[in-house]
């Protein structure tokens with residue numbers, strides 16, 4: 001059976017029994033503590049194991065003139081029901097050799113009685129007992145399916161106890177404690193089921209009873225201490241000894257109740273008159289009760305308590321695992337044969353799907369036709385230009401369960417046109433076969449005649465956001481499709497929603513289609529220029545990102561209004577005083593580089609937003625040079641000029657250069673860079689930083705110019721400076 005069937009069976013059983021299981025395990029913990037507590041008074045005598053019935057009976061007979069019965073309970077405490085010399089009734093725990101009273105009987109507290117009833121029948125009498133029985137049986141099945149899941153995970157019985165890598169806490173704990181407490185939980189559920197079957201008479205207590213009768217022997221007048229059967233029987237094997245009512249009447253007998261049988265012993269000669277063997281169901285019932293309650297052994301009671309407590313944690317961690325696995329729902333806006341970008345994921349526990357979905361959602365938001373599916377759903381994609389494969393690795397470098405058929409499908413459905421492919425592997429270096437399924441998939445695609453490599457295989461260790469974002473950067477820059485590169489966008493723990501109030505929003509005018517909006521957080525939030533703001537225009541999970549410029553503790557966005565723009569339209573209709581819900585996404589890669597000796601900022605369009613904030617907060621007066629490109633010289637750019645003049649006078653900005661692409665003297669930021677080539681080369685040589693924010697096309701052109709200059713005059717490719725974090729980009 002495939003992994004997923006076992007997994008679904010395990011989950012379905014857990015869901016069905018969860019509420020009752022919770023009650024049973026919590027009450028089970030309490031009863032286990034009670035079982036340990038019970039043994040605390042310690043009425044068990046030291047040499048108990050070596051005592052036999054003959055020793056005890058003869059001794060007690062000397063102390064108590066009349067004995068009704070002597071009992072040995074599951075704690076191995078001996079008690080007597082007798083009359084003493086003065087004719088007083090004695091019902092107490094005693095020393096079986098001296099008859100000395102050790103303690104009086106204690107009845108269970110009201111609370112324990114209440115817990116016991118809840119544990120046995122949920123206060124629902126017969127119905128409750130049936131529910132408890134069924135839940136015990138379900139727990140048995142859960143233990144079984146869980147064992148199979150561990151076996152599959154560990155690749156067979158040989159590695160059953162091999163090291164478990166920590167993926168995330170709940171999963172680690174679930175597997176580790178599952179493996180450790182497998183046997184106690186199995187015993188709890190098996191014995192619970194058995195007791196239920198006996199209880200509802202499904203097994204029948206009567207069974208077979210072998211009865212044998214002996215005649216009197218010829219040793220009448222023997223003393224009790226010489227009775228062979230009494231000498232042979234250890235007190236520890238006894239449950240009860242009923243004494244003859246009349247010591248003179250030879251017809252009256254001792255009744256010796258042992259765990260597995262009952263003997264009638266002649267009181268004059270010690271012969272066995274009758275032996276009744278209990279049916280195996282009764283013996284098994286007692287054994288089940290001992291094992292289920294831990295009443296006979298403190299250590300076992302403690303183990304049972306831990307196992308019961310663990311069932312509660314099992315339930316919690318199991319549901320966390322399930323939640324994680326299913327938290328991302330695949331939603332497609334386009335059909336497989338309409339999509340230009342096809343994202344395939346191979347994910348077992350959902351994190352790879354989460355990453356894939358974050359990319360999918362952004363592409364859709366950007367108007368791209370993206371399609372997201374499991375690797376096992378691979379088919380022909382008639383319009384695909386890009387296939388992105390997000391593949392995790394499991395087992396010994398194997399495919400996750402929803403990618404097992406990928407290889408077969410690839411052979412079966414060759415694409416009929418060239419499609420560019422990129423593979424991102426998710427794995428962990430703590431496994432010997434790091435990302436090997438992704439490596440395999442990458443090679444598999446590389447072999448296909450229709451597939452053309454777009455990027456080299458990229459691997460991500462332990463879901464590292466840094467490593468993933470690095471791939472996002474590369475793919476976005478090369479494909480010119482905008483994707484957010486703030487790690488927070490791909491974090492599993494979403495930042496909390498914050499309320500922001502509109503403080504100011506500028507108007508559009510003439511050929512200026514860009515507006516500024518200032519937002520005030522209603523509670524204290526930490527943010528810096530370069531972070532992102534995620535807004536939710538439709539109050540659902542469709543989000544839009546904007547670069548933040550910090551302006552005196554306020555969030556300043558510079559937004560271009562698009563016709564029917566989902567995000568920009570929403571922001572433009574906001575009035576002063578209105579409030580919105582948004583999330584601040586930390587983007588440490590694009591913060592002001594405090595340690596750099598000098599900084600050049602290159603922007604086009606709305607990409608200027610974070611730079612305005614960074615300049616405003618340049619209190620240490622670092623030399624900052626701003627280069628910005630716009631289409632027209634209009635009211636907005638006049639505003640930027642005024643801002644720059646003020647900043648230059650306050651030494652927060654060193655220089656400001658503008659290029660206009662639709663004015664008389666057509667210029668782009670690249671031209672400004674060419675003009676100041678010497679400055680840029682010197683900046684790079686002296687460990688200065690170049691920050692680029694704006695369109696991906698502009699970034700590509702700027703990098704091309706810088707690459708050429710650097711190769712010619714600094715003898716180094718631009719990647720040399722990129723690797724040293726001297727080129728920081730945030731483009732869309």
Ligand SMILES: Cc1cc2nc3c(=O)[nH]c(=O)nc-3n(C[C@H](O)[C@H](O)[C@H](O)COP(=O)(O)O)c2cc1C
Nearest residue numbers: 347348349350351352392393397427428431434435
């Ligand atoms: C049982 C198990 C086996 C794994 N085996 C490997 C492996 O062989 N190689 C590897 O690189 N990662 C291995 N991993 C790590 C996962 O591939 C990695 O955590 C991945 O990010 C999980 O993605 P998912 O949440 O989408 O399933 C294993 C993880 C688990 C839980």
